[in-house]
Amino acid sequence: MAVVKLVEKPIAGTEAVYQASEEFFGHVPNLVKALGSNKNMCNSITNFMIQSLGEGRISWAFKELIVLKTLKAMNSHYSYGAHEKIAGELGVSDEKLGDLQNSLWEQSPHFTEAEKLVFHLIRQIAIDANDVQASLWERLKEHWDYGQLIEINAVITTFLMIGRVGDALGVTDSVLFTKPLSNN
Amino acid sequence: MAHLPYVEYDDGDAVTKQIYDKTEARFQMVLNIFKITGHAPEMAEKMWEIFFDILQEGDISWYDKELLILKATKMGDCFYCVTQHEAVSARLGVTPEKQADIVGVEYQNSPHYEPNEVAMLDLCAHVVLDPENIPWETWEAVKKYYNDAQIVEIVATIGAYLQVSKFGDALGVELEDVWVGHQPVLFNAEPPTSKAAQGHFEHFISQTPNV
Helix, strand or coil: CCCCCCCCCCCCCCHHHHHHHHHHHCCCCHHHHHHCCCHHHHHHHHHHHHHHCCCCCCCHHHHHHHHHHHHHHCCCCCCHHHHHHHHHHCCCCHHHHHHCCCCHHHCCCCCCHHHHHHHHHHHHHHHHHHHCCHHHHHHHHCCCCHHHHHHHHHHHHHHHHHHHHHHHHCCCCCCCCCCCHHHC | CCCCCCCCHHHCCHHHHHHHHHHHHHHCCCCHHHHHHHHCHHHHHHHHHHHHHHCCCCCCCHHHHHHHHHHHHHHCCCHHHHHHHHHHHHHCCCCHHHHHCCCCCHHHHCCCCCHHHHHHHHHHHHHHHCHHHCCHHHHHHHHHHCCHHHHHHHHHHHHHHHHHHHHHHHCCCCCCHHHCCCCCCHHHHCCCCCHHHHHHHHHHHHHCCCC
8 A cells, every 4th residue: 555645537737747657658657646646746757757768868678677777776666577577578588687686797698798887887876876986987988978878877866766756655566568668 | 077078058959958048047057967967958858857846845845845855865975965955955944053953863852853844854764775664653753744745745855866866976976166165064964974975075175265
């Protein structure tokens, strides 16, 4: 049971974001409904979450790996299973998903050097964001451009926020998308 | 030096310029943390909307939100955020004594804090540290003072400032020159726990001119 009531019918000022959620996810996720009593927070957080998912400067499939690794690193539970499902639908193999756990990715043949460096960044942000070394950024820059690095850092920290908010409010979304992903 | 270059106004695209204009209108300057997001304007546009929404009166007061921001970002050792919000919260009437008592559990017994503020800050500490272990007594105390829309705003404010503080700290975003000479309150009351953050703090203090 969530801490706050899930708002099934949108209150004034949230109709458009409920509609956008319907169109993007195929339904209104429980997290959106939990935020639904607060017009401003429901609008801006949902819109940012939608922006963070889907194809962007980096592929959606890799974003899902970032989301999963971030949730794990932060000990967050909200929507973990849903993101595993999305990753699978986007073509991420079970072997790759398995190797994402703990430190297995470091030696895994399923990840590129570029991907592993991003997992290093996630791990360091979870431990101490103040202590991300310049040498790690230099190595990241060899593989990713500035826009991609901003998007990567934004996806990491967005799902750090989403995980915290979802877990604190006691929200579950075992399925995030009820429509084919290719439609997004 | 930040790990990526800042995007200055003249180098930004139309969306970036729009964000900077809005930022300038709201905060009288374009902060470095906004400038670094100019590399991905489509992401920046949606991300900053959350903060434009938070930094105003809402279902809870801006004053209360500033207390949450100070607490959450201090716990995360974000010297950049704490410095900015020591100034913003002061403008909204949070005294230096009250700011200093937000560290650790000082606020729980401080004469500067009302019971509703203590309940809100207790929740904040749990959300930052471990939302899995929020005691029911904490929720009971919060629910005594706040309705659903307000609880959403409290939790969202904490979450959003965890987001932006980690975002900026990871990128090494620096305080703007205008802050040289600022006398830190929270980090003087309780030094950073992170060694790296301690380094940032000491570097900042070393730049402060002797008066």
